[in-house]
Amino acid sequence: MSDLAGPVARILLRYVGAALITKAGLSIDLTDPDISAILEFVIGAAMSSGTELWWILARKYGWSL
Secondary structure (H helix, E strand, C coil): CHHHHHHHHHHHHHHHHHHHHHHHHHHCCCCCCCHHHHHHHHHHHHHHHHHHHHHHHHHHHCCCC
16 A cells, blocks of 8 residues: 555645646636635645656656656
């Protein structure tokens, strides 16, 4: 199970981040920005970026994918 922990966590974080970005992107009203939608977008983008960075570093340094 420990061999699958990294890939499963990365995939789950990628999809959770994408879901938050999509939810925020669909609910943002440019005339009246909602703080929670902006926070969802930022958190989702950070999660997605973090998981992609994790994957890049794992490939570069030969970590278990």
